[in-house]
Amino acid sequence: MSKEKVKELKKKIEALVIAIPRELEAYEFYLDLAERSEDLPSKEMFMFLAKQELAHRDHLERILNDLQTQLEEELKK
Amino acid sequence: MLPLKKQVVHIHHIATHFTNALFPVAAALITLYLITDNPSFETACFYSMVFGLMAIPPTYGSGFYDWRTRFQGRRTFIFNHKIVFGIIFFILAFICVAWRFIDGGIMYSPGLNKWLYVSLVYSLTALATYLGYLGGKFI
Known part of the structure; x- marks a missing residue:
């Protein structure tokens, strides 16, 4: 087990743990704006942005799972 | 009306400001007492800590809910540091308040106890600063 590698992985995991809820909050923020918008172009734009935030969150979740697998493997060494 | 999850998150942000503000204020008041010998500052320090201690349960409860959800x-x-230092903070805050409650003359008697009590009051400011610093990473 490389202590440096474990430390680096833990740091990355921590950053993602903090970042993921922010993506979800941004999604809820745009979704709320979409619901409040009265004209269709604004509604569509906010819905597009909301979907983007969800996609970001899914992407970050995948990276997080990958990093956690790497960490578990590193700790087994 | 905000959904429950958001409401609790808001409660945590609000309540944490009471603990993070009142204990440094208590330290400032005890310093003023040491400088001026005016007993009003010492009494004010005690009441600041009482209200700070009362704000801890909603702060920790909402923080725990926020962390779990x-x-x-x-x-x-x-998170590990917030939990460990949060528990230490609560224990020290409780000791300070209970001590001053039981021995109202702690600051008026000579000896080591007075300085131990002052050190505890100051250590709470240091801990509140560190916990606030950690919490700031989420904003």
Whole structure:
């Protein structure tokens, strides 16, 4: 087990743990704006942005799972 | 009306300002007492800590809920430190308030106890600063 590698992985995991809820909050923020918008172009734009935030969150979740697998493997060494 | 999850997150942000503000204020008041010998500052210090201590349960409860829901209860360096130092903070705050409650003349008697009590009051400011610093990473 490389202590440096474990430390680096833990740091990355921590950053993602903090970042993921922010993506979800941004999604809820745009979704709320979409619901409040009265004209269709604004509604569509906010819905597009909301979907983007969800996609970001899914992407970050995948990276997080990958990093956690790497960490578990590193700790087994 | 905000959904429950958001409301609790807001409660945590609000309540944490009471603990993070009142204990440094208590330290400032005890310093003023040491400088001026005016007993009003010492009494004010005690009441600041009482209200600070009362704000701890909603702060920790909402923080725990926030951690379990928003962060899925994940254990990382920041969360581990917030939990450990939060418990230490609560114990020290409780000791300070209970001590001053039981011995109202602690600051008026000579000896080591007075300085131990002052050190505890100051250590709470240091801990509140560190906990605030960790919490700031989520904003």
